[in-house]
Amino acid sequence: MADKARIVIVGGGVAGIEVATSLGRGGGADVILADRSLSHVWKPMLHTFAAGTAQADRQKVDFFAQARRNSFRFQPGALTGIDRAAKRVKLMIEAAEGRPEVDLAYDLLVIAIGSRANxxxxxxxxxxxxxxxxxxxxxxxxxxxxxxxxxxxxxxxxxxxxxxxxxxxxxxxxxxxxxxxxxxxxxxxxxxxxxxxxxxxxxxxxxxxxxxxxxxxxxxxxxxxxxxxxxxxxxxxxxxxxxxxxxxxxxxxxxxxxxxxxVKAPDVLAGLDGLERSRTGQLVVGPDLRATRDPAIIALGDCASLADPQTDKPVPATAQAARQQAQHLARHLGGALASGGTVATELPPFRYVEKGAIVSLADFNGWGTLGRYTFGGGRLRGLSARLTHDLLYRQHQIGLYGPVRGTLAWLLDDLDHLISPPVKLD
Ligand SMILES: Cc1cc2nc3c(=O)[nH]c(=O)nc-3n(C[C@H](O)[C@H](O)[C@H](O)COP(=O)(O)OP(=O)(O)OC[C@H]3O[C@@H](n4cnc5c(N)ncnc54)[C@H](O)[C@@H]3O)c2cc1C
Incomplete structure (x- = not known):
């Protein structure tokens, strides 16, 4: 039997960890997830950790543990370069003594390293x-x-x-x-x-x-x-x-x-061996999410630049778009691998479905949009928008942990509110 395809995913954020978990569970490929950090957090919660109204320790997902439970490998390391001819990706383990370098062979490389403020x-x-x-x-x-x-x-x-x-x-x-x-x-x-x-x-x-x-x-x-x-x-x-x-x-x-x-893409993408980049530094991808100059490289989420064929506008840099791309890739790649296809199999075009946007102003207010319909506003009606905002995170959490452990994690958070102070004091 032929060796399994080696899929390396760099960046375990909203998009990357969902793809790694799903492909790992499917078992059709050797999946390695690399990230500069040792744990994943849901980025749309960062402002609550900054303000101290949520505790990051409770919301972190340990990459090593996630990998073990879902049959993929985790490799700590920050992306430093790619050798496209040899199909090898280079990483530096920033947190390790001596900052050693590692390089990994891939058949398919998925880059999902997010974005930064500009x-x-x-x-x-x-x-x-x-x-x-x-x-x-x-x-x-x-x-x-x-x-x-x-x-x-x-x-x-x-x-x-x-x-x-x-x-x-x-x-x-x-x-x-x-x-x-x-x-x-x-x-x-x-x-x-x-x-x-x-x-x-x-x-x-x-x-x-x-x-x-x-x-x-x-x-x-x-x-x-x-x-x-x-x-x-x-x-x-x-x-x-x-x-x-x-x-x-x-x-x-x-x-x-x-x-x-x-919003701009991380600087490291500038040195990536001749790949096409947008004005804000993202990797330009076609409708099948593959880099325009290399079909063995896929980019997802905030670090990818993709024009929505229906509107010709760029797909927005949001958690919603990153999750949709991750689910699209996991579904079609996972299906191809399971039926004996290879990573060279054509991927159907990704279509972004605008499901509206949500903004939540702590406990004070919140709004959401669904097409031309806007909901929320006011302390009580804002609750619906704030709950929808929270639901996006809980769906992601259930996707990572599975329905039983995901619901338990949700319940534990609610119980924790009864015990811990509502704001970080130490
Ligand atoms: C405060 C805040 C609030 C937000 N609120 C919302 C919201 O309400 N709704 C919404 O839809 N979107 C929101 N967003 C945007 C949303 O968080 C992003 O669009 C989404 O996280 C993008 O997902 P991603 O997988 O592309 O990248 P990320 O989730 O950013 O993940 C990137 C991953 O790559 C890793 N990484 C980075 N550089 C390297 C490297 N060189 N080598 C290896 N690994 C690397 C990181 O450690 C991280 O794990 C918010 C963003 C912020 C900052």
């Missing part, structure tokens, strides 16, 4: 701003928040935080921080909410540009009512240790500065 080279941002693009950064932000809070616990003084980027990440982070500070005020510092000066800066004319105008207006109103200073049409031209400078010369003072604007 500072467009704005002076001072790299040195002075925090980002929350992965768990390490979200936890670092939380450490910094705690340092600033502890310094003001007894001596008073304002806590000034500014967030750049009025998309879903910036809006959700602003609301979550407000929620966290309200919760923290119950633990010995009742005037904390009055001492928070939180500013959300957006260069475009409105927040949440991907949503209908009605949602943008309502989100801006909710944030303003919560005391967040919303600055739209405000272009940041520089950042320094004490705040941001805007194009009109005005200043926004801030001790804690977060850059949550723009």
């Amino acid at each position: 500072d467009f080279g704005t002076p001072g941002v790299a040195e002075h701003c925090l980002t929350i693009d992965d768990l390490t950064e979200a936890e670092h932000f939380h450490d910094q928040l705690r340092c600033h809070l502890l310094a003001r616990l007894d001596r008073g003084g304002m806590l000034e935080i500014a967030i750049v980027g009025g998309g879903a990440t910036g809006v959700e982070l602003a609301a979550e921080l407000k929620h966290a500070i309200n919760l923290l005020s119950a633990y010995g510092s009742p005037d904390l909410p009055q001492r928070l000066r939180l500013t959300l800066i957006e260069s475009g004319p409105r927040l949440l540009a991907a949503f209908p105008e009605r949602v943008s207006r309502a989100a801006a109103r909710t944030l303003s009512d919560l005391g967040v200073a919303v600055r739209t049409g405000a272009m940041v031209t520089a950042a320094d240790a004490s705040g941001f400078t805007l194009k009109d010369g005005s200043r926004i003072p801030a001790g804690l500065k977060v850059w949550a604007a723009g």
